Amino acid sequence: MKTVLAILSTLLVTITASAQDYKSFPMWNPKLPIEQRVNDVVSRLTLEEKVAQMLNATPAIPRLGIPAYDWWNEVLHGVARTPFKTTVFPQAIGMAATWDTTSLFRMADYSALEGRAIYNKAVEQGRTAERYLGLTYWTPNINIFRDPRWGRGQETYGEDPFLTAMLGRAFVRGLQGEDPKYLKAAACAKHFAVHSGPEPSRHSDNFNPAVYDLWDTYLPAFKELIVDANVAGVMCAYNAINNQPCCGNDLLMNDILRKQWKFTGYVTSDCWAIDDFFKYHKTHKDATSSAIDAVVHGTDIECGQTVYKTLVDAVKNGLITEAQLDVSLKRLFTIRYRLGMFDPLSMVKYAQTPASVLESAPHKTHALKMAQQSIVLLKNEKNVLPLSKSIKKIVVVGPNADNSIAVLGNYNGTPSEIVTVLKGIQNKLGSKAEVVYEKAINFTNDTLLVYTDMRKQYSFDGKNGFKAEYFNNKELQGNPVVTQTEETVDHFWQEGSQVVGNLNAYNFSARYTTNYTADKDGFITFEVEADDGYKFSIDDKSVLDAWTRNRWGARTYRLKAEKGKTYKLVLEYWQGEGKANVKLRAGNFEQTNYAALLSKVSDADAIVYVGGISPQLEGEEMRVDYPGFNGGDRTTILLPTVQTELMKKLHSTGKPVVFVMMTGSAIATPWESENIPAIVNAWYGGQSAGTAVADVLFGDYNPAGRLPVTFYKSDNDLPSFLDYGMDGRTYRYFKGEALYPFGHGLSYSTFAYSGLQLPKTITTNKPVTVTVTVKNTGKRDGDEVVQLYVSHQTKSKAPVRALKGFKRISLKAGESKTISFKLTPEELSLVNETTGKYYQPKGNVQISVGGGQPGVKNKTTSNVLSSTMQVL
Structure with missing residues (x-):
């Protein structure tokens, strides 16, 4: 007995000494290279500890001083789902409508600061194990919004690969910071790849995209963020591609991501996506085989906490080696070291970020600026807008007029104050005018x-x-x-x-x-x-x-x-x-008393109808039983009939009607576009949405947002939702006439283009400089979004036209600026239909520069200039 007690006593002393001495291990020495420190910490982990560190919620390892950490966090348009109050910027699709990479960079920078302040609080309070308090954000969503019926399209930057890539790059650089050693926060490009609905079947869907579409549409934004922006993480998608789940896909994960693009960051599964291998895709027989295949294909984290636990027995039974787990663990710990989680706080400048940055004045100011920038003036007949501030009575009507849920979008944080459109108008007019509010109807019916x-x-x-x-x-x-x-x-x-x-x-x-x-x-x-x-x-x-x-x-x-x-x-x-x-x-x-409603508006100077849809109807895998909606997606892109009928009644009064539309996707409004004189698309504008809308309605801000998606005329313009082929989809391949085209947006000013210059002939593999002069010919200062499109005159497969350059500029009334674009050989290239490789075709290519697409009339941009260049 004494011998046993002596052994236990010695063992206890050894364990205690080890616990006290862990700071002497190389893993804790900040003077050593990160790679050496990572190798050291991984070498010290037991098998069980290794597997636990490959789950999204990782437990602490006290004997090594490793704190618990949950990788799952969100920052789509401001730090989301946290217990702290944070700044909420416009939904991602609204930020895309700004066409402003500088604004998006700043938004991401501010969000990273707020995230750091929250994480610093979590460290102080010992709460690093809690979800939504970490520094690894599973954003941005750079999937292509190929079909307006997809409910999660609101989380993306729209339908165009180039616009998505440029905005996504700006976001990643702003979020991750520019410190040579430490990440401010870690971004994650999702969902890799070929993922954009339908929501109800996403766990079992299998898509077989053509090689051309894969490389021309679905991969360019991922390549930009992974190869050029050095994004820290990638999230693989739920669905399968070519009969293999994305998180265990030979082509996507092993060939393209790791081999061709040489990605060294970490990959997380979408949440419970590994379960889908055997539960829904039926490509694997059980949890163990699913876990092994996901790891072999480079999925380092399982978000879901269940399937990867089988890896312990899988290693013990010789089904996978511990060394294969080590590959993933080294990627994961590299990220945590780059975030400064194992260094003294004094060494990590971001660790000094104070709580005062949460909802700070500059952040709130920028949230308002981006909300203003995002607003797209779709139509403005007879200069109904801007409204006069000397107005005596205005009636504000509709299901989104005072809807604080709608302005926040999804994947959102909670700000201290939310300004709805009603509140924005009330704040704008104060006691000078009578503001009458009536909800009048719901989104899809008139029974309240x-x-x-x-x-x-x-x-x-x-x-x-x-x-x-x-x-x-x-x-x-x-x-x-x-x-x-x-x-x-x-x-x-x-x-x-x-x-x-x-x-x-x-x-x-x-x-x-x-x-x-x-x-x-x-x-x-x-x-x-x-x-x-x-x-x-x-x-x-x-x-x-x-x-x-x-x-x-x-x-x-x-x-x-x-x-x-x-x-x-x-x-x-x-x-x-x-x-x-x-x-x-x-x-x-x-039921709505329309007679009483019309009586209230009979003496109004103007009517503002605030409708559209909301995140209560569209979003991620959600239960919605209303007509026109299914599982978070839409079954029709038409504005719900009850809203059109109400606007017909309001229009019949002869009063000027302004339609403020909130949406995360394109809505078909054929009657409204023909009859309502002014239509404003306000997206889900974030905490200051109402202020921004009021600023536009009353002329304190000159709108310049541009559509990042095509607004089609009807459902007949859309191919099958399940068809991932791009023929007939988006402005790049749609050959019909759009209701409002990609890139469209009006202003209270007018702009003219002149002096387009580019070479008449070029040789392949050489960059091309294009210059143009833009003049504000109106009486108001305003922004213009200069857009450059490339159209190849070739018999090979190619887009009708493709955006390859854009700049948002500010011009005072009467001011001119000369804008320059430098097109790379890749931006002048096409995708080979068989190999997916880029090539630069010889022959004629048309370059067009203006305030929208060539051949599309825009009342506030007098002309779009085009010139043909020959490639020798």
Whole structure:
């Protein structure tokens, strides 16, 4: 016994000494090269520790001093889903509409600073294990928005590979910083590759893109970010390509990414994508074979936490070597070292970033600037816009007029203040004008639930309100961690934010119980709105049950109540990942009283209708039951009929009607474009969207946004959603007439182009300089977006035209500027249909420069100049 105790005592001393001495290991020596330090830390890990470090949520390793860390974080248009208040910029598609790489660089730079401040807080508070507090951001989304029906297209930079590549490069450089040693934050190009819907079938879809389309459309932006912008990470997609899941794809992962592009950064799977190998694609027999194949193909992290755990036994059984895991581990630890996570804080300048940068004045100013820049003036007949500030009465109508959800988009943070369009107009006009607001209709119907204040009719244990119980699991199991009385059920939490006490909004559940006493006979409608799963019961009978992921869904139940009778109400709710939202409201449905509405606008000076769609209808894999929408995608690109019918009624009053459209994608508006005199596309403009819209409507900002996508006339213009061939898609291959073409956008000024200069002949593999002079011929200062398109006059397969240069410039009234573009040989090249290689064809090529595409009329750009150049 004494011998055993002596051995245990010696072992304990050894372990304690090792724990105390880990700082002496090379892995902790900041004077050594990162590669040497990475090799050292990987060599010290056990097999079990190695596998655990290949999951998105990595545990701490105390014996080596390695803190826990979760790789999953989001910064699509500002730091997202964090428990802290952050600056929210316009949704990605809105930022793309700015056509301003400098603004996007600055936005990413500011976002990285806010992310650093949050991470620094997490380190101080010992919270590095929590999701959405790290420095590895799974952004940008540089998939090509090939079809406007895709609900996640709002997260992209549009339909054009060149525009996407340039904006994506600016974002990566702004986010990652320019320090020679340390990354400010780590960007991640996603989803690699050929991924743009449909959402409902994304886990099982297999696409077989032509070699030409793969290299001409789907890969250029990834190549730009990986080869030239040195993006730190890549996320592989859910779907399969050529019958192999993207995260285990020979062509994409091994050949192109690692061999051709020589990518040395890390790759993460999309979340639970490795499960899809055997659950949905059926390309693998089980979790173990899926995990092995993903690792062999260079997927370093499994986001999902389950399948890679089988790698421990796989190594022990000789199915994969530990050395193969080491390859991934070295990539992962290299990123963490480059982020300064293993160096003294004093050495890492970004570690000094203070919390005061969160929502700082420059950041909020830039959020407003980008919202202003993003707004596209689609139509402005008879100079209806700008409106006069001396206006006496204005009526603001529509489902997006006061919708704070819509302006934030998806993958968003939570700012301290959100300005809706209604609030922006009210702030603009102050007490000088009467501003009348009517929601009037929902997005797809004209039957509104008119809410009733029920607080006096809810009681529990003799107290008004609800008994609220909160649990630290999703199953309402065990004792609640907090029980309290709440006046109403009306909650919104970002994931990770504080719910109650020490309970954070992540994988939790709640139960709300009350007794409702009817004050009269008749029907009462209860509405439950929730972001995840819920059950609503009346007198212990379930009447609404959506115990699956729901995402912003609202459901109703109509109860025939008896005066004086008491009904027991129980709402159970669970939240998994992402933002949490749960509300219980009551009232009765009423159809819109159009006569009363038109009476209110009869003496108005102007009507602003704010409609379109919202992230409540389009987004990632979401449940939506409204007509025209499916699983986050759209089944039609037409504006919902109820909105058109309302605008017809408003138009019939003879009052000037302005249509402010919010959307993350192209909407077909044939009647509106023919009849409504002014149409403004405002996207999902971020925290200052309403201020920006008001600035444009009343002429304090001269709009200059340009469409990053084609607005088609109808569904008939679209090929099958499942068809990934590019024929007939986007402005590059669509041969019909668009409602509003890619690159379109009007101004309150006019611009003229002159002096286009370029050589008449060139030889292959030589760059070409193109210059042009632009003059503001209007009476207002304003921005112009100068666009350069290349069109090859060849029998080989080629785009109708392709954007190869753009610059957003500011011009005072009457001012001229000479703009220069330098076209590289690759930008003057085409893609070989068989090999996918770039080649520069001989013959004629047309170069066009102007405020839009050649051959497309634009009332504020007087001309687009074109010249033909011969390649010898």
